[in-house]
Amino acid sequence: MSARNPGMPLDLEWVSKVRVNTQAVLKRAQQIQGRNKNKKQWQAAWLLRAVTCIDLTTLAGDDTPGNIHRLCMKATQPVRYDLLKSMDMQDEGVTTAAVCVYPSRVADAVKSLKAANSSLPVASVATGFPAGQTSLKTRLEEVRMAVEDGAMEIDIVINRTLALTGQWEAMYDEVCQFREACGEAHMKSILAIGELGTYTNVYKASLVAMMAGSDFIKTSTGKESVNATYPVAIVMVRAIRDYFLKTGHKVGFKPAGGIRTAKESLVWLTLMKEELGDEWLSPRLFRLGASSLLADIERQIYHHVTGRYAAYHQMPMA
Numbered sequence: 001m002s003a004r005n006p007g008m009p010l011d012l013e014w015v016s017k018v019r020v021n022t023q024a025v026l027k028r029a030q031q032i033q034g035r036n037k038n039k040k041q042w043q044a045a046w047l048l049r050a051v052t053c054i055d056l057t058t059l060a061g062d063d064t065p066g067n068i069h070r071l072c073m074k075a076t077q078p079v080r081y082d083l084l085k086s087m088d089m090q091d092e093g094v095t096t097a098a099v100c101v102y103p104s105r106v107a108d109a110v111k112s113l114k115a116a117n118s119s120l121p122v123a124s125v126a127t128g129f130p131a132g133q134t135s136l137k138t139r140l141e142e143v144r145m146a147v148e149d150g151a152m153e154i155d156i157v158i159n160r161t162l163a164l165t166g167q168w169e170a171m172y173d174e175v176c177q178f179r180e181a182c183g184e185a186h187m188k189s190i191l192a193i194g195e196l197g198t199y200t201n202v203y204k205a206s207l208v209a210m211m212a213g214s215d216f217i218k219t220s221t222g223k224e225s226v227n228a229t230y231p232v233a234i235v236m237v238r239a240i241r242d243y244f245l246k247t248g249h250k251v252g253f254k255p256a257g258g259i260r261t262a263k264e265s266l267v268w269l270t271l272m273k274e275e276l277g278d279e280w281l282s283p284r285l286f287r288l289g290a291s292s293l294l295a296d297i298e299r300q301i302y303h304h305v306t307g308r309y310a311a312y313h314q315m316p317m318a
Contacts, residue, residue: 002284004186005249007179007213010172014246015207020199020235029230032271043266044087044304047297048094050265051078054294055123055254055287057100059222065108068101072112075099075120079298080315086305096294097283098123098153103146110150123153123188127178130192130221132157136174143181154178155188155218155254155289160195163205171205175212188216188254188287191236194226199235206239216252222289227257230271237275253280256289262300265293 056075058067075096084090099109100123109122124146128134143154156178162171179187189209196202206217217236220227233255240251253276255268265288272280280286295315302310 002186002215002250002252005210005213005215005251007176008211008247010169010208010211012168015168015204018200018203018207020203022199025199025231025234028234032230032234032274033267035267035270035274044301046266046269047262047301047304048079048087048089049281050262050269050288051094051294051297052097053269053281053283053286053288054078054096055098055100055256055289056096056294057222057256057289057291058105059100059102059125059129059291063102063105065105068105068108069112071101072099072109072118072120073116074294076113076116076118078294079301083298083301083305087301095120097121097287100125100153100155100289102129103142103149103151106146106149106151121152122150123155124151125155125157125190125221127156129155129157129190130223132159132192136177140177140181143178147181147183147185151185153186153188154182155190156182157190157192157221158205158209160192163191163196163201163208168204168208172208172212175209175214179213186215187213188218188252189214190218190221190256192221192224193219193229193232193236194224199231202232202235203239206236207243210239210243210251214251216254216285216287218254218256218287218289220255220257220289222257224257228255228259228289230267233268233271234275237271237280241276250279250285252285252287254287254289259288259290260292260296262293262297265297 098121106124126142127139191205
């Protein structure tokens, strides 16, 4: 992963000056979507790159040690060995970027990965996910417990009330406290963009989260009515770019929620390449939060190798 973001003092003057041109953002998002023209082996290579950036996720109420174990095994071998072999990629160590689970399931995931001799990081959503409407004390405790159980990455949710009411100092202070509770673990801040109202608010929340030491900013919990959209991504990655130009520090980006098809994953990679450059095309600075995306990518790779489509039941659990 990237070097930790040390954060910076809250620059309210910078935040207050933010204005986003909605029409320009929508136009740019449309351009990006029409862009991806990778064919045949190039497309297969890009799809494998997408696999390595996935935070393979399960956030279900009926998660058990058994399905966490299956998820971990899938993360360590996300694409069938025979398919990788026919692409001469069997020895490249293709895995997903991480496994993402609820705090109460972190210990199960750590145990499964350890047994499989895998160094894949476990990420955990914390801080009263998804609504973030529990007391600050409880949210901080949840972060500490997940880290104690072995989570190396924490996906926190910002307090949307503070962002919606423009209480940027209070939001900054909270995220700084989460940063401290994360200790050595990397912190991804979920903005829940579907609940922030305007692009200007999204940009401001992105800036404040980065100033408070977020290593990644993430679009959504996946539980809102609007999740990862390309226009919102443009706004967030431009905030990342501006933050980098001002501080010299690279912050990662994670779209999450509703990303289900291989085709979409290619658009996301194109967006990162064009807006932030090749360095952001690795799991160090780019993640895709997804649960069902991997199955479609594997089907497309199967099609690339065999010339026909597999039924979903022919693919190992995704």
